Amino acid sequence: MSEVTNDVREQVRTQYQVADDYAAVMLRAWNELLATSTDMAFDVALKNWNYARNLRTSAEQAIEDALRTQRSLTGEMLQVWQGYANGVKEIVSKTVR
Secondary structure, eight states: OHHHHHHHHHHHHHHHHHHHHHHHHHHHHHHHHHHHHHHHHHHHHHHHHHHHHHHHHHHHHHHHHHHHHHHHHHHHHHHHHHHHHHHHHHHHHHHHO
């Protein structure tokens, strides 16, 4: 009976060792997955931050360019209207004399 008891104990010990090994492998796998996921999340966050910063810079540059173009266009149109008004004034003054 003692020999049977020792065999049962050995089988239980072996089964616990196998289960323990599997648990250790799974724990290492989960740790690696967590580390990889965390690294990926930080990488994505950094890329999004850089993209947003670059987009903001591009938008600011586009706004500055648009304002510069609008100022230039406004100045040119003012000169055109002044020329037109002077032309009309000249025509009216010749006609009134």
